[in-house]
Amino acid sequence: MKVTKERSAEIRATLIETAGRLFRERGIDGVGIAEICKQAGLTHGALYAHFPNKQSLVAEALAHGLESGHKRLTRKEKGNPPTLSRYLDYYLSHQMRDNLAENCAIAASVSEIARQDETTRMHFCNGAERLVAAIEPTLGHAKIDATNRERALLIVAALIGGVAIARGSSKEDPGLSEEMLSALRKILGEIGGE
Amino acid sequence: MKVTKERSAEIRATLIETAGRLFRERGIDGVGIAEICKQAGLTHGALYAHFPNKQSLVAEALAHGLESGHKRLTRKEKGNPPTLSRYLDYYLSHQMRDNLAENCAIAASVSEIARQDETTRMHFCNGAERLVAAIEPTLGHAKIDATNRERALLIVAALIGGVAIARGSSKEDPGLSEEMLSALRKILGEIGGE
């Protein structure tokens, strides 16, 4: 049956958030429409009143995940802009490694992106650019012959790759997983002139 | 019909290589038994004479991909062991970015690994450890306060993450993609004491 405009907008937002959480946790191919709708408290048919198909939900869910991740990450604390230390502590924590669902959409879906449609890939690029741009101004001086932009690109690559490797090895080789997080925490801090 | 032992072993090897190539290119969930067998010149039922199920083919294909990648990467040239430059040139090339199928299984499947079974994850960990161990002895001196092991971990994380981001952005934001490859080439060379 019909619902109020407000309720409909709420439901749409719930679908996007639920889908994003599930896609990050189990991969885009690994989650079906039926489960997303069920977790959002709907039957599967309802989805098509909000999105023309699964792919467009994928695109919106990624965009929303990147947007809210970016906002959370760059939020000012006590009026101060975020520091490099805060980015590094956040990305290289156990909570980041062990909670796919609640964290960075770039890290969660990086190797699935190339197989998605153009809109989705576009959102991914914007998200990556914004992360680099957010890190760049937090950099201090370091004994390295490289521009701030180059160092920001390195830090983003290492964070995304490091978290992915730490996740993939956390059960079978926890030593490697821990070592990856702590080595990156130390050496990226130094490279970033923390 | 039955085939000779030699032919059967050939077929098994073909299945593993074909599956690995397709999994790297389109993801593990993105490729079915039928297509793997078809590309290997068989009908789908034949697979089950060689593997009990898809998951065990996934595990063997990953192990084989990591093994042959490792051999290719660490092969001596003119009696000399591989250098850091060779690793960096290989990982940060367009051929690496654009040919998922023929390259590093770690880079291709890093964010799918956490969802695979224990055997598959174990193979992944071994592959990652071997890559770190291969890079460590190639490092020279650099103005960075970090052990060789820590620098090797950083380089591996940055290569895997950097290639993944370069892949995800190559169509919609080629500028970012190129910049990522060249920035990493330069800065990792410096950090590695190339």
Place this chain on the structure above:
DNA sequence: TGTACATCAGTGAACGCGCGTTCACTGATGTAC
């Protein structure tokens, strides 16, 4: 070496299942009077 037969890798139809998507229907919402 030649013959008879057991083995078993490969075939292809068939299985149940879950996928994304469609659609006739329902009934509360929002609107026109």
Place this chain on the structure above:
DNA sequence: TGTACATCAGTGAACGCGCGTTCACTGATGTAC
């Protein structure tokens, strides 16, 4: 403000499809004599 009706978000059965897997069958291979 009250009434009549059009709208349309949500329901749930049904669609075709491709998935992983099974299995009776085939026929060349490998073996026992």
